[in-house]
Amino acid sequence: MNKKWIISISISLLIWTSGSIGYFYLKDRVANQVYAESPILKRDTDVPTLKTEVNLKEIIRETQKKVVMVELDDGTVGSGFLYNNNGDIITNAHVVSGATDVKIRTTDAKGYEGKVIGLSMETDIAVVRVEGLKDQPPLEISVNRKLEIGDEILALGSPLGLQNTVTTGIISGTDRELDIAPYKYENVYQISAPIAPGNSGGPLIDRQTGHVIGINSARLEQGSIGFSIPINTVLPLVNSWSETPMKNLPDISKLDGADEIDENKVLETADYLVSYFNESLTYRDYVTAYSMLGSDWQSKVSYEEFRNQYLNTLSLKIEELKINSQNGHVDVETVITAQERENEKKIQSTYRIHYEIAFENEQARIISEKKELLK
Incomplete structure (x- = not known):
């Protein structure tokens, strides 16, 4: 009787042990199959990845x-x-x-x-x-690529005769239309990169590929909005x-409105010149800023004296800018917020500054300024 009881217990233990081992084996195997990476979702390592953006420099x-x-x-x-x-x-x-x-x-x-x-x-x-x-x-040209709003671009040219100038920005609008006599611009790119006289005719470059996608051509005075003609629209003519x-x-010159080109160029130049002047001072590029002064101003103020005037200026921000033109006289009225250092402390001042713009040897220059402290 005892022998049968022992045999019965042994068989029960064997069955229980085998069942437990089988349960955990099946559990782990099924779990591994369920949570294993699906061959459908698994990344195909043989599929080529997108080409890395070309280095900006x-x-x-x-x-x-x-x-x-x-x-x-x-x-x-x-x-x-x-x-x-x-x-x-x-x-x-x-x-x-x-x-x-x-x-x-x-x-x-x-x-x-x-x-x-x-x-x-x-x-x-x-x-x-x-x-x-x-x-x-x-230069390589992208004929089929059409950029969209938000795509990064570069604009190259010689604004104000400053060769090798590069400005960056994005496509801020597409399919724009505008009239700047005597030309009509249709389906052009609107860009955030600054455009000024001298930039005109330079290439608009796709930041991703480094290829030409447009010709920088026009600019609205308000808001520094630039426009570029898509290259593919003019290639057949070219x-x-x-x-x-x-x-x-x-x-x-015989076309209606052709005379407006020169006037627009003067106004655009004045806006850009004053903005670039203050930007140069902010970045402590006093040599460039000094080069924008007229010859009469430079004859009265040496470079060292000019530079010393701005050594305590930390930054300049143009809050308002208005251009007045009458009888060839161009006055740029600005309201500028200046961060300055005074007795080791930082202070903020607001000025109203009038810049008088004139052309010398066919180049725009700042010939005088009148400054008024507002607060």
């Missing part, structure tokens, strides 16, 4: 080599960029208006002779052929001039 360095300054005999300047192996430069029509031969200056300070071979009376586009740049590698240069260029 690399984009700027490579692009600047192919961006040029366009100079006319009257001293006015604009920008352009090399777009093919024929030595052809794309720029704005208003940059080379009235000229047949222009001077081209590259970023390494080399000068070349250029000839206008294409000029539109409707679209603000022109082409200049520079034999000295023939067979040089041009290509036709490159293949068959125009023998006779149209006279844009």
